[in-house]
Amino acid sequence: MIHLESRIKKCWDLTVLVVTIGTALVIPFSVVFKNTGEPVPILLTFLSTIVFIVDMFVSFNTSFIYQGKNIEDKREVARRYLRGWFTIDLIAALPLGIILTFLLTPEGSAVHLVRVLALIKLFHVGKTMQRIGGTNVNPAILRLSLLVFWILLAAHVASCGWIFLNETPVGTQNYERYIRAFYWTITTITTIGYGDITPEGPRQTLYVIFIEILGAGMYGLVIGNIANLIANIDVAKTQYKEKLDKINTFLKYRNIPVDQQRKINDYYNYLWESRRGYDESSVLADLPGPLKQSVLLFLNKEIIEKVPIFEAAGEDLIKDIIVNMEPVVFTPGDYIVRAGEVGFDMYFISRGRVDVMSADETARYATLTAGQFFGEIALLLSMPRTATIKATEYCDLYRLDKETFDGILTRYPDFMKNIQATADARRAEIDARTQAAKKTKQKD
Numbered sequence: 001m002i003h004l005e006s007r008i009k010k011c012w013d014l015t016v017l018v019v020t021i022g023t024a025l026v027i028p029f030s031v032v033f034k035n036t037g038e039p040v041p042i043l044l045t046f047l048s049t050i051v052f053i054v055d056m057f058v059s060f061n062t063s064f065i066y067q068g069k070n071i072e073d074k075r076e077v078a079r080r081y082l083r084g085w086f087t088i089d090l091i092a093a094l095p096l097g098i099i100l101t102f103l104l105t106p107e108g109s110a111v112h113l114v115r116v117l118a119l120i121k122l123f124h125v126g127k128t129m130q131r132i133g134g135t136n137v138n139p140a141i142l143r144l145s146l147l148v149f150w151i152l153l154a155a156h157v158a159s160c161g162w163i164f165l166n167e168t169p170v171g172t173q174n175y176e177r178y179i180r181a182f183y184w185t186i187t188t189i190t191t192i193g194y195g196d197i198t199p200e201g202p203r204q205t206l207y208v209i210f211i212e213i214l215g216a217g218m219y220g221l222v223i224g225n226i227a228n229l230i231a232n233i234d235v236a237k238t239q240y241k242e243k244l245d246k247i248n249t250f251l252k253y254r255n256i257p258v259d260q261q262r263k264i265n266d267y268y269n270y271l272w273e274s275r276r277g278y279d280e281s282s283v284l285a286d287l288p289g290p291l292k293q294s295v296l297l298f299l300n301k302e303i304i305e306k307v308p309i310f311e312a313a314g315e316d317l318i319k320d321i322i323v324n325m326e327p328v329v330f331t332p333g334d335y336i337v338r339a340g341e342v343g344f345d346m347y348f349i350s351r352g353r354v355d356v357m358s359a360d361e362t363a364r365y366a367t368l369t370a371g372q373f374f375g376e377i378a379l380l381l382s383m384p385r386t387a388t389i390k391a392t393e394y395c396d397l398y399r400l401d402k403e404t405f406d407g408i409l410t411r412y413p414d415f416m417k418n419i420q421a422t423a424d425a426r427r428a429e430i431d432a433r434t435q436a437a438k439k440t441k442q443k444d
């Protein structure tokens with residue numbers, strides 16, 4: 001069994017795709033120019049028939065993914081294939097071209113039109129391109145490429161149809177006729193219609209009417225879709241810009257001071273640079289618990305690696321903490337904690353720098369950076385905050401609320417000993433500094 005997502009299957013899909021597109025280009029061309037007996041069309045006819053037959057064999061031997069499981073059971077695979085693409089693949093693989101070549105049917109006979117049946121394989125193109133691109137290709141870019149591909153192919157087939165209905169002017173080369181026909185198709189489907197090439201006789205007129213109706217519909221489809229597809233190439237950026245425009249309009253409308261407007265814009269810039277404007281918690285909100293947990297574990301790997309006290313912590317504890325931590329951002333100059341207030345959370349620093357200061361901000365006790373934590377004393381000892389903490393640059397923090405903290409305290413006493421030790425040392429330092437400050441005051 002070949003795995004659906006294996007490299008070999010991708011290579012094979014790419015081969016089938018190239019052969020399919022090549023066939024789609026060459027068959028209509030060679031049928032209208034009546035050169036089906038020349039080496040290139042013959043070679044392509046043989047090649048495509050063989051590749052399409054082998055492709056059916058490959059499909060019978062390729063696993064499929066169902067509800068996240070890779071199904072390799074031969075019967076299941078066959079049943080699924082027979083119910084799905086089998087008929088289309090079978091029609092495309094019929095050796096009609098080979099039979100016609102051997103029967104030496106006179107070139108130019110309308111029988112050769114039956115070869116166009118192989119184009120049915122084109123139904124695969126979208127799915128195959130998606131599979132080959134996998135998750136690496138932006139879906140909007142893929143849709144845009146497919147749209148362009150279908151339009152060009154339709155124009156190619158329409159041009160061949162036009163050639164088919166027109167008599168050969170003596171001495172004109174095939175490529176000249178094709179270019180002229182392609183020019184006619186493009187001016188018609190884009191509704192430009194210069195009118196320099198006009199139909200003669202009822203057959204051509206009917207054909208022109210058909211292409212005009214088809215072209216007008218296609219043109220509408222393209223115009224309707226293109227703006228949307230381009231906007232979706234970078235959904236995050238489009239949404240971010242819209243949000244920023246809306247906020248800036250509001251700020252101007254309510255006459256918010258210019259420096260505050262600048263600060264708000266700065267903040268959004270930071271959000272864009274650090275996380276492309278995504279609010280991770282709301283993006284993951286709809287995921288079921290265990291899946292959300294594993295994504296969070298992956299996303300928060302960085303903070304777990306950065307915080308030394310997590311190093312010795314077990315997997316269960318880390319999961320408990322990760323799921324309950326909330327990412328928060330503070331801008332330079334923000335007060336995160338104020339001395340004397342009641343505390344309900346503690347924080348881990350993922351990025352940025354904060355100053356730990358006395359209540360009157362005259363003394364700076366410490367500067368904390370990525371990997372350090374603060375706010376644990378108020379939670380551990382149920383006492384007011386012992387210091388004021390101010391962000392000196394943009395800070396990405398993870399907030400842990402008191403309830404989760406208390407739960408962890410009882411479930412993982414060893415881990416808490418580490419936090420307790422840091423808290424004791426910090427308190428001792430604050431006490432020592434306060435005593436020293438008192439003494440200097442008394443002396444004065």
Ligand code: CMP
Pocket residue numbers: 337343356365366373374375376377378379384385386387388389426427429430
């Ligand atoms: P908490 O008292 O809850 O709020 C203020 C926080 O500042 C405190 O918890 C500690 O986490 C932190 N803190 C206090 N003193 C120091 C210090 N000397 N060095 C580093 N951090 C401190």
